[in-house]
Amino acid sequence: MAVAYTPGLRVTADALIRQVRRLPMKGQVLVSAEQTVAADQVIARAEMPGNLQTLRAAQMLHIEPQELTAAVLKGPGEAVQAGDVIAETKGLFGLFKQEVRASVSGTLEDVSAVSGHVRIREKPRLVEVLAHFAGNVAEVIEGEGAVIEARAALVQGIFGVGGERRGVLRVVADGADQMVQASRLGDCRGCVLVAGGGADAQAIAAAAGAGATGLVVGAVRDEALRDYLGYDIGIAITGQEEVPMALILTEGFGELAMAHRTWELLTSLEGKLASINGATQIRAGVIRPEVIVTREGAAAGGAPKEPEQVLEVGSRVRVIRAPHFGKLGRVTAMPVELAEIETESKVRVAMVQLDALGQEPFDCAQGKQAPAERLVRVPRANLEIMQE
Amino acid sequence: MADVMRIVATDCGSTTTKAILIERRDDEYHLAGRGEAPTTVEAPFDDVTVGVLNAVGELEELTGERFIEARESKVESRKSDLGSRISNVDLYLSTSSAGGGLQMLVTGVIKTMTAESAQRAALGAGAIVIDVVAVDDNRQDHERIARIRSIRPDMILMSGGTEGGTVQHLLDTAELLVAADPHPRLGRGFRLPVIYAGNSAAREGVEKVLGDRVDLIVEPNLRPQLEAENLGPAREAIHRLFLEHVMAQAPGYDKLLTWTSAPIMSTPRAVGEMVQLAAREQGVDVLAVDIGGATTDVFSVFGGQFNRTVSANLGLSYSIGNVLAEAGTANIRRWIPVAVDEDDLRNRLRNKMIRPTTIPQTVDDLLIEQAVAREALRLGLLHHGALASGLKGVQQARTMADLFTQASAGGTLVNMMSLGLIIGSGGILSHAPRRQQAALMMIDAFEPQGVTRLAVDSIFMMPQLGVLASVLPEIAMEVFQRDCLVPLGTVIAPVGRAREGEVVLEWRIGTESGQLRAGELKRLALETGGTAEAELSPARGFDVGAGKGRRWTGTVEGGAAGVIFDGRGRPLVLPSDEQERLRKLGEWVRTAGAMPGGPS
Numbered sequence: 008m009a010v011a012y013t014p015g016l017r018v019t020a021d022a023l024i025r026q027v028r029r030l031p032m033k034g035q036v037l038v039s040a041e042q043t044v045a046a047d048q049v050i051a052r053a054e055m056p057g058n059l060q061t062l063r064a065a066q067m068l069h070i071e072p073q074e075l076t077a078a079v080l081k082g083p084g085e086a087v088q089a090g091d092v093i094a095e096t097k098g099l100f101g102l103f104k105q106e107v108r109a110s111v112s113g114t115l116e117d118v119s120a121v122s123g124h125v126r127i128r129e130k131p132r133l134v135e136v137l138a139h140f141a142g143n144v145a146e147v148i149e150g151e152g153a154v155i156e157a158r159a160a161l162v163q164g165i166f167g168v169g170g171e172r173r174g175v176l177r178v179v180a181d182g183a184d185q186m187v188q189a190s191r192l193g194d195c196r197g198c199v200l201v202a203g204g205g206a207d208a209q210a211i212a213a214a215a216g217a218g219a220t221g222l223v224v225g226a227v228r229d230e231a232l233r234d235y236l237g238y239d240i241g242i243a244i245t246g247q248e249e250v251p252m253a254l255i256l257t258e259g260f261g262e263l264a265m266a267h268r269t270w271e272l273l274t275s276l277e278g279k280l281a282s283i284n285g286a287t288q289i290r291a292g293v294i295r296p297e298v299i300v301t302r303e304g305a306a307a308g309g310a311p312k313e314p315e316q317v318l319e320v321g322s323r324v325r326v327i328r329a330p331h332f333g334k335l336g337r338v339t340a341m342p343v344e345l346a347e348i349e350t351e352s353k354v355r356v357a358m359v360q361l362d363a364l365g366q367e368p369f370d371c372a373q374g375k376q377a378p379a380e381r382l383v384r385v386p387r388a389n390l391e392i393m394q395e
Numbered sequence: 396m397a398d399v400m401r402i403v404a405t406d407c408g409s410t411t412t413k414a415i416l417i418e419r420r421d422d423e424y425h426l427a428g429r430g431e432a433p434t435t436v437e438a439p440f441d442d443v444t445v446g447v448l449n450a451v452g453e454l455e456e457l458t459g460e461r462f463i464e465a466r467e468s469k470v471e472s473r474k475s476d477l478g479s480r481i482s483n484v485d486l487y488l489s490t491s492s493a494g495g496g497l498q499m500l501v502t503g504v505i506k507t508m509t510a511e512s513a514q515r516a517a518l519g520a521g522a523i524v525i526d527v528v529a530v531d532d533n534r535q536d537h538e539r540i541a542r543i544r545s546i547r548p549d550m551i552l553m554s555g556g557t558e559g560g561t562v563q564h565l566l567d568t569a570e571l572l573v574a575a576d577p578h579p580r581l582g583r584g585f586r587l588p589v590i591y592a593g594n595s596a597a598r599e600g601v602e603k604v605l606g607d608r609v610d611l612i613v614e615p616n617l618r619p620q621l622e623a624e625n626l627g628p629a630r631e632a633i634h635r636l637f638l639e640h641v642m643a644q645a646p647g648y649d650k651l652l653t654w655t656s657a658p659i660m661s662t663p664r665a666v667g668e669m670v671q672l673a674a675r676e677q678g679v680d681v682l683a684v685d686i687g688g689a690t691t692d693v694f695s696v697f698g699g700q701f702n703r704t705v706s707a708n709l710g711l712s713y714s715i716g717n718v719l720a721e722a723g724t725a726n727i728r729r730w731i732p733v734a735v736d737e738d739d740l741r742n743r744l745r746n747k748m749i750r751p752t753t754i755p756q757t758v759d760d761l762l763i764e765q766a767v768a769r770e771a772l773r774l775g776l777l778h779h780g781a782l783a784s785g786l787k788g789v790q791q792a793r794t795m796a797d798l799f800t801q802a803s804a805g806g807t808l809v810n811m812m813s814l815g816l817i818i819g820s821g822g823i824l825s826h827a828p829r830r831q832q833a834a835l836m837m838i839d840a841f842e843p844q845g846v847t848r849l850a851v852d853s854i855f856m857m858p859q860l861g862v863l864a865s866v867l868p869e870i871a872m873e874v875f876q877r878d879c880l881v882p883l884g885t886v887i888a889p890v891g892r893a894r895e896g897e898v899v900l901e902w903r904i905g906t907e908s909g910q911l912r913a914g915e916l917k918r919l920a921l922e923t924g925g926t927a928e929a930e931l932s933p934a935r936g937f938d939v940g941a942g943k944g945r946r947w948t949g950t951v952e953g954g955a956a957g958v959i960f961d962g963r964g965r966p967l968v969l970p971s972d973e974q975e976r977l978r979k980l981g982e983w984v985r986t987a988g989a990m991p992g993g994p995s
Contacts, residue, residue, distance in 0.1 A: 117570075260742040
């Protein structure tokens, strides 16, 4: 394979966000092209057909399936109420009559002379799609939804749970490496909380209990996530969890500080309305959780900068596996030959100059020699490219 | 066969397309080269042949030969050159699992009877079974309908009712399908193929209900009697429809189908063909496993009966979180020969889940991933054992002796004592830094009994050899034995009960001899390609393949791990005391030569 890279997550103060907001089925679109929409505005609506309930009518009446049509009292399309008699036999001289009553209210959908079944469709359910973030309608998808577009700050997380939520950003930690302080929570109704270093199980429960709609943190311990959900996540496809508050991790599991740049951006947006989504899919067609904050007064336009995807000498990187997990640095060399690592595997590696705490990152463009202790060899598969 | 000098075969996987070149030299067929490139079924390419040409292009670079006709340079554009094709070879063959493979819904009447037979038919044909609908699946009709709508299968296999059995349930299922109105995953506007292989008495009614709503194909009943299955016709129909419908709808396959000398085969089916051929040729029961990032495929041939299962959520990257959820931390920790705290273990596995393409750089991380692999393999075999079984629902005449042995119909066919060969595949096994690590992972996970050979498919070429076997089985087998299988050695595991330290086996292998005690793992070097005559005398009450206390004689084969004597007992129970467990694990791993940094 010629190219080895791990695309980094996007963290930017200004991006053009375009999202397709679509109904799960055909319905009615309530907005028009170029219209300005608010985050909580309903843009499309549909009636989801109710559940289909089957009654084994012929069997219940002790008749053959082909005799059912004559025994049914209502036709397809007619409304029925739970308990209504919908089919009956005449019996003998009015005696020994058998009848079938509707098990639910709805519409009689089908009477089958082949199987002898009657099917009742329950009442439809209303499904609505919101704009989710403030912006403009870039395109209307007839009968399905719309494409919403806005200039916004965007933070992609690495993992999340809980679906779409909206709330005002509020910072509840003192730094990128500081945990949530329960004492700072107070009334969190309508808030998306931000804490750098993470949150333990008690703080997560307290935030959810205080009415927060979301919590964005650097990391949590897996045990705290299990406590919050009440079960162990199996496959990393999330977003449908029944939790009161969406939880987004920007770095991973364990005790990890939020990346400085992410922390700076989120704290600078405190007080603004954030649209967040914890949905994550780590498979082909990867989906990462995200925080979107629409920039006020900015007109849509201009293509967003695509994340850098090729790892090369000079790339800013983050190490995403032990023993240097979470450290940032810059690639100084990309040896062609396979190199043997501690496990005795022979793999493609990169030489990475790690940033020292409190020091300027090493600038390979200026050809400075790196101190040996900060120069490490890392498998290329364990590097994530950081956007600069 | 004499005219075939050169064969190119490709396997278009979900992420990578692999090409191999087989050549005849000195009247023998050899693997002469291998190339790979990213699969290009998805956007922005939307054409599988781009990846095929790139993989074959790498073969060209490695061998200096030309296999691609009418192409000026390596394909890097978004569309492959229409004039390009594979040439300068006697045969070009391909398998495919790209685009998610063949995804099927199967239906039956009773879950453990006809629905299970339908599952076996679909899995054996190389499909991924995404749901099984049965009368007793504990779901309401509306739940079944919602599920069928959401999964969008490539095709449906309907079974149920033995001949002379139920008709009503088949009609119910047909009406359920009409209500769900499922659409195929690929190809807008084409009708979903539905294979009906149920009770022939219900055919007419099913045809009436499904009518022209689907593309209905009628095949003989796959479970005509409770005592017998007839899976062949349904499997052939699945294969035919896979080519005619699914492949024809997948991007670029219309072109690829015109390039190949024989029909394209689904990857798991091709592997299954090769496993069956190996079992036939070598006259042994075979277990083969392919453990990937998302799924684990298990294939077996026991007593001539082939079975395949897919554990869709057991894997070492995307699905590592599910192995944690299904096996639990205690089961994973028990295999790690160094102290790792539970909290740390959980966080490490979750970090692998969210960044699935990373690789272990430290010894601790490697040992943890190999521990997870043991649990994924163990669970994969458990799933396999449940489906690779005799027919359930069969009434048996019982003798008094059966009352004591508790033998029942529908028991698993998996017999670890009769098993002669285990083949491992997938990154964690094929690319383990030391071959001994692959051997130990398979021994710990599968707990083979008696005398069993171990091997890995080093570059996963069983798919290409499987499709070659459909045309030229002799060449496929020759290359399989010479270049595909990397022998790891032989494991000898006596089965019985003894106290720690008691002698359970006396052995003589070639000129060497010794004893094996309960709780011990020992290793005797026997190089790859080497064989030795063995005489194994188990202690009273112990069985090593010839019966309790009976001497076994035969030939054992060598490999990177040599001959491993496993006296740890079956089932393998690890010490409950933490320190003792770590001490024993460390001892076993070092004895097997599997500890990084330790002696090999």
